[in-house]
Amino acid sequence: MADITLHGNPVQTSGNLPEVGSTVKTFELIDEELKTKSNQDFSSKKKVFNIFPSIDTGVCAASARKFNEEAAKYKDAVVINVSRDLPFALKRFCAAEGLDNVVSLSDFRGTFGEDYGVTIKDSPMQGLLSRAVIVADENGKVLYTEQVPEIAQEPNYEKALEALK
Numbered sequence: 001m002a003d004i005t006l007h008g009n010p011v012q013t014s015g016n017l018p019e020v021g022s023t024v025k026t027f028e029l030i031d032e033e034l035k036t037k038s039n040q041d042f043s044s045k046k047k048v049f050n051i052f053p054s055i056d057t058g059v060c061a062a063s064a065r066k067f068n069e070e071a072a073k074y075k076d077a078v079v080i081n082v083s084r085d086l087p088f089a090l091k092r093f094c095a096a097e098g099l100d101n102v103v104s105l106s107d108f109r110g111t112f113g114e115d116y117g118v119t120i121k122d123s124p125m126q127g128l129l130s131r132a133v134i135v136a137d138e139n140g141k142v143l144y145t146e147q148v149p150e151i152a153q154e155p156n157y158e159k160a161l162e163a164l165k
Contacts, residue, residue, distance in 0.1 A: 015117025029105035032091035046077040071101035
């Protein structure tokens, strides 16, 4: 269980991020067309999982924009935004913002949050996903992880993107 904060108040997650060197767990997430996407859909690319509580918050939106901007520089990688937002909200946001270098997927009916240890277990945000980043190579080997210690702060983009090199 990770101990993080929300505006300085303690919050706990359902577990811990995968260890660097381990293999990412199989996942099934829902895309904007309500189709299931899994590890197999991204098997030939390095992956940056940008995990956050809700696209409709300022920090989450900022991370989606920043990773979208940076993703264009990495042709052999894909940025996967993951939240419990409904696919329709993710689609609306990405269309309005012109975000076309990222894939936004929903865990609204899945187990990604539990499987990856990022489900928030208490606080007013209980049930949503914590802010975290996981970078994996094309074979699913975990290269980098960051459980952001304060939900209201942005992840360390430089370190995450450095792991792709």
